[in-house]
Amino acid sequence: xxxxxxxxxxxxxxxxxxxxxxxxxxxxxxxxxxxxxxxxxxxxxxxxxxxxxxxxxxxxxxxxxxxxxxxxxxxxxxxxxxxxxxxx
Numbered sequence: 001x002x003x004x005x006x007x008x009x010x011x012x013x014x015x016x017x018x019x020x021x022x023x024x025x026x027x028x029x030x031x032x033x034x035x036x037x038x039x040x041x042x043x044x045x046x047x048x049x050x051x052x053x054x055x056x057x058x059x060x061x062x063x064x065x066x067x068x069x070x071x072x073x074x075x076x077x078x079x080x081x082x083x084x085x086x087x088x
Contacts, residue, residue, distance in 0.1 A: 001009075
């Protein structure tokens with residue numbers, strides 16, 4: 001085997017190793033992307049089914065408290081007017 005044949009064999013082996021490394025990286029990357037997709041799906045499901053309803057309930061409670069405070073403020077305002085008239 002002459003020097004050129006050895007060089008060709010070495011380059012062929014290096015090329016095969018490089019292709020195998022690329023394929024391994026491609027498989028690993030694909031696996032990691034699939035894992036991330038599953039985690040994102042799980043997070044979205046948690047947000048839609050668990051967190052979003054709780055936020056809506058909190059907002060409804062806030063709205064009810066705000067409405068109640070508005071009614072109380074109107075009643076206090078009526079009493080203020082009555083008290084001011086009585087003082088004058």
